[in-house]
Amino acid sequence: MPTDVVVPTLGESITEATVGEWLKQPGDSVEADEIIASLETDKVAVEVPAPTAGVLGEILAQEGDDVEVGAVLARIEAGGEGAAKTAAPKADKAEAAEDEDGSAEAEDSADEAAGGDDSASDALSPAVKKLLAEHDLDPSSIKGTGKGGRLLKEDVKRAVSGGAAKKSAGGAGETKTKIEDTAPAGAVDSRPLTKAAAGAGRNEERKRMTRLRQTIAKRLKEAQNTAAMLTTFNDVDMSAVMKARDQYKDMFEKKHGVRLGFMSFFTKACALALKDVPAVNASIEGDEIVYRDYADIGIAVSSPGGLVVPILKDADKLSFADTEKAIGDFGRRARDGELKLEELQGGTFTISNGGVFGSLLSTPILNPPQSGVLGMHRIEERPVVVDGEIVIRPMMYLALSYDHRIVDGREAVTFLVRVKEAIEDPTRLVLDL
Structure with missing residues (x-):
């Protein structure tokens, strides 16, 4: 029987939050207490841990959705069998698309197939992501000491102070992540929108206001x-x-x-x-x-x-x-x-x-x-x-x-x-x- 992942108690007088980011996707294996999502409240970011080990099933609240305390965010299926079943069709889909025309659709599907990989950088907490972004670091260049090789904030700090971390290859010219315009009114997403072309050398960038x-x-x-x-x-x-x-x-x-x-x-x-x-x-x-x-x-x-x-x-x-x-x-x-x-x-x-x-x-x-x-x-x-x-x-x-x-x-x-x-x-x- 699936286990519900619910919005935790957020503090006195705070009754709702906004889904900031999903760190796991349907079909991914999760461990008990592993951080699978982050929520943005009026004051701070809140991490959502998995209540049990298993496979992440249906996601009921998308990034940018407003959710109330106690609302169901997603469901976790028991066992690890579901991960293999989900990953296999994804891989087949990626392979077929690549054989067909090698288009961007094939690359997207292949990326989805890789999503089930339980690597150290598979799920980064908001605190770790902020440190990585602040120092423009490549997470794959840092060894994680957390459970299952998960990258911890202390790992990043240690790598920075020791000079062992490598700079991100993306740099300033990295393509911005696009956020769908169909998000609900008042939705919050900390990721930047695609730059809108407004003539040579005249660009605009739109970012939704965070809940804070x-x-x-x-x-x-x-x-x-x-x-x-x-x-x-x-x-x-x-x-x-x-x-x-x-x-x-x-x-x-x-x-x-x-x-x-x-x-x-x-x-x-x-x-x-x-x-x-x-x-x-x-x-x-x-x-x-x-x-x-x-x-x-x-x-x-x-x-x-x-x-x-x-x-x-x-x-x-x-x-x-x-x-x-x-x-x-x-x-x-x-x-x-x-x-x-x-x-x-x-x-x-x-x-x-x-x-x-x-x-x-x-x-x-x-x-x-x-x-x-x-x-x-x-x-x-x-x-x-x-x-x-x-x-x-x-x-x-x-x-x-x-x-x-x-x-x-x-x-x-x-x-x-x-x-x-x-x-x-x-x-x-x-x-x-």
């Missing part, structure tokens, strides 16, 4: 439509933080095993300021204002699918070392697509560092239902007046966007001043002043 990008767009527009958003600015002298970092970074890394960066200073400064100005840490729910005595700070990080904001729970209680470790871990797992859904939910305040991309000044958009977001920018040496003299100091512009429905201008300015004071005199962070 759709969610980002929806939430940002929701923030503009709902909140009375306003931004206040200040600048901060980074001299003291840079001096402290230069003085203690080696000792810090030796003791804690992590580098001392600027984000931990700003995270601690914001946590301190949120205590002094609780309205920035609050949110509106109906006709009530919810105030909080804790600080769950979201740290905006880049991922291949777009900007994600993992939450640093109880940031006000974490040490500098714990803060740096958590932020570094968020960044790594965001790039590899390994963040968990629960890590992206909640949050009372957000920090976005556009300075890493070279931004000088910006007005960040709120992350609903939060009432405040701090924008950091690049450090730039500028002339400033100190004690009546013009001196050169490393300066950074800070921007606080806030919901004016709940945060008054005085409170917003006070919050930003508290952050400025803590950064220009880091001793305040230690003494809780």
Whole structure:
């Protein structure tokens, strides 16, 4: 009797996803817990394992289809006999077509026949594919150490660091994969569409928005439509933080095993300021204002699918070392697509560092239902007046966007001043002043 492959539980408040990619095709042999498909949710990619060993039978949800939690994606037939039965007709079909005219149809059929081959590169997880694409690597040049020779993320990292991996032969001129125009409205597929010829040297490329990008767009527009958003600015002298970092970074890394960066200073400064100005840490729910005595700070990080904001729970209680470790871990797992859904939910305040991309000044958009977001920018040496003299100091512009429905201008300015004071005199962070 066939076993159903169903959409797993995706996390609190997430009821549906989009089929991103099938890593196995009907007739392919699968092992229990082997990843056979990936789903895209509003926040992260989710891998779908095979519930049992056998042969993949009918696929009920195609790539790009929207599916609800509990829906049947495919069925797995018991035993391995089905694989041989399915592969044989495919091979015969390929052979016949090749004898007939050697056309592209024959090549396609032959490719299908090869699909039953249980090689190391037969099923790559989304995380592995992202790493391969990021470094433009040929998966066949890397030895897989997973079950059945499956290629793991650690194998790719090891090959990259050891210089053993080979570049993909496709290169920039590789033909784009075509996605059928008959896909349902709102369907998501991360693969690019074929480039449309629009005259010599004038090409266009269309890509469907991923579910994550759709969610980002929806939430940002929701923030503009709902909140009375306003931004206040200040600048901060980074001299003291840079001096402290230069003085203690080696000792810090030796003791804690992590580098001392600027984000931990700003995270601690914001946590301190949120205590002094609780309205920035609050949110509106109906006709009530919810105030909080804790600080769950979201740290905006880049991922291949777009900007994600993992939450640093109880940031006000974490040490500098714990803060740096958590932020570094968020960044790594965001790039590899390994963040968990629960890590992206909640949050009372957000920090976005556009300075890493070279931004000088910006007005960040709120992350609903939060009432405040701090924008950091690049450090730039500028002339400033100190004690009546013009001196050169490393300066950074800070921007606080806030919901004016709940945060008054005085409170917003006070919050930003508290952050400025803590950064220009880091001793305040230690003494809780």
